[in-house]
Each structure stands twice: as structure tokens, then as C-alpha cells.
Amino acid sequence: METQSDEKEQKGWRLLKQDLKDNMPGFAAVCAYILIFQIVFSTVCPMQLLFGLPCPGCGLTRAGLLLLQGHYRESFRMHPFLAAWIFLAAYWAAVRYLVGKKSKLLIWLVAVVCILMVIFYLYRMYRYFPHTEPMNPLVRGLAGQIISLI
Numbered sequence: 001m002e003t004q005s006d007e008k009e010q011k012g013w014r015l016l017k018q019d020l021k022d023n024m025p026g027f028a029a030v031c032a033y034i035l036i037f038q039i040v041f042s043t044v045c046p047m048q049l050l051f052g053l054p055c056p057g058c059g060l061t062r063a064g065l066l067l068l069q070g071h072y073r074e075s076f077r078m079h080p081f082l083a084a085w086i087f088l089a090a091y092w093a094a095v096r097y098l099v100g101k102k103s104k105l106l107i108w109l110v111a112v113v114c115i116l117m118v119i120f121y122l123y124r125m126y127r128y129f130p131h132t133e134p135m136n137p138l139v140r141g142l143a144g145q146i147i148s149l150i
Contacts (some may be wrong), residue, residue, distance in 0.1 A: 004121030008098075008100065011100060012097040012098060012100065015096070015097060015100070016097055017057070019096075032050075037049070045057075045058065048137070048141070049141065049142060050141050050142050051141040052137045052141030053141065054121075054125075054129070054134055054135050054136075054137070055121070055139060056114075056117045056118050056120070056121035057079075057117065058121075058134045058135070059078045059079035059133070060079045060081070060082055060085070061076035062078050062079070063075045063076070063082040064082055066078055067082065071140060078133070078134060079134070081113060081116070081117050081120065084113045084116075085113070088106070088109055088110060088113065091103070091106065091109070092106055109135035143148075
């Protein structure tokens with residue numbers, strides 16, 4: 001006889017498998033975008049590519065790589081909001097797959113994190129642009145190159 005927790009766990013696994021199946025084309029498209037743009041343009045950030053400016057999320061990937069390598073302080077210095085995104089992803093996964101519900105709070109938490117990231121971005125642009133990583137331009141934007149040709 002299955003207990004209620006076993007049934008809930010099996011439901012969570014079925015939901016995860018279904019989500020993976022349903023979202024595989026989108027996941028493949030994102031991976032292809034990242035691969036192609038990294039090879040061709042040396043950046044995957046549309047804002048870097050078009051304008052040559054860092055975006056509010058600039059440094060998140062590098063912060064994640066530093067975190068995975070065990071460089072916690074450097075990761076936090078690169079982008080302190082990585083911890084918030086990790087928390088939100090864990091919260092979403094727990095609510096979706098363990099509790100089996102949709103969170104009404106999640107959209108508000110994401111909005112707050114995005115607003116705080118923009119405020120932090122404006123501060124970093126004022127304080128550190130263009131001489132301190134990750135606020136230094138990685139590439140010259142396509143928009144600037146097109147304007148210079150005109």
C-alpha cells in the first residue's frame with residue numbers, strides 16, 4: 001500500500017518528466033543560441049552585442065562559474081544577485097515538484113529581484129563603468145559600428 005508521501009513523490013517525478021518533455025525544444029533552442037552567439041560574437045548578451053554595454057544581469061554567468069569552483073567571495077563580488085536567483089529556482093522547484101502547486105508569491109519575488117537588480121545595475125554603471133569587471137564593455141556594440149559607418 002502506497003503512502004500519501006510516496007504518491008506525492010511519484011506525482012512530482014511524473015510532472016518533472018512531463019515538463020522536461022514539453023520544454024525540450026525551447027531548451028535546445030536556448031543551448032543553440034548560446035553556442036552560436038558565443039562562437040560567432042564572443043557574447044550571448046543581446047545588450048552587449050547591440051550596444052556594447054553591460055546589462056543588469058552582466059556577470060551572473062561568471063558568478064555562477066566562480067561559485068561552482070568554490071570561489072564564494074569572488075562570486076558574490078561578480079554579481080550578488082546570483083544567490084537570489086538560486087533561491088528563487090529552489091523555491092520554484094520545491095513548490096512545483098514537492099508541493100505540487102503553482103506559487104502566487106513567485107511572480108512578486110521575481111519582480112522584486114528584477115527591480116533590485118536594475119537599481120544595483122544603475123549604481124554599478126555610475127560607480128564602475130567602464131573600468132571594472134563586469135561593468136567593462138566586452139565588445140563594441142553592433143549599433144555603434146553601424147552608426148560609425150553612416
